[in-house]
Amino acid sequence: MQVETVVIREATENDLVSIVALFADDPLGGHGDTTEPEALPDYRAAFARISVSQNETLYVAELGGEVVGTFQTMVTTTLTGRGSSAMIIEAVQTRADMRGRGIGAAMIEFAVECARQDGMRLVQLTSNAVRKDAHRFYKxxxxxxxHIGFKLKLK
Structure with missing residues (x-):
């Protein structure tokens, strides 16, 4: 039996519809994501900002040529830790019907290896408090x- 390999690559604008569908299908996220056509310009504008950023990268995970997962990385440098840099992993999502197949682990391991190669001090992420399965996964x-995280919603 041949096991398919998860391919992790930078996202392109052609992946946008698939990425948005992953977020729109998330019942726990609560971000208001939608596949409605009138929302696509908002997603395109966000993708354009991410794609030109030197500190952000949006990725997709493919299995059998289909987008089955996504995540984003950001690099931040602070004066703490003697001016070191850290990678933040955000917006990790695996297609619901593909969970439990190692896709999420492949995405996180890819990000951690990128951080290691780039000499980051640490990798950090946040996870919604209701995502108990995700917490076990990250552990x-x-x-x-x-740490305990705090948010202040502005919109």
């Missing part, structure tokens, strides 16, 4: 729950 990959 299994070696992450520790070390």
């Amino acid at each position: 299994r990959l070696g992450f520790t729950a070390s």
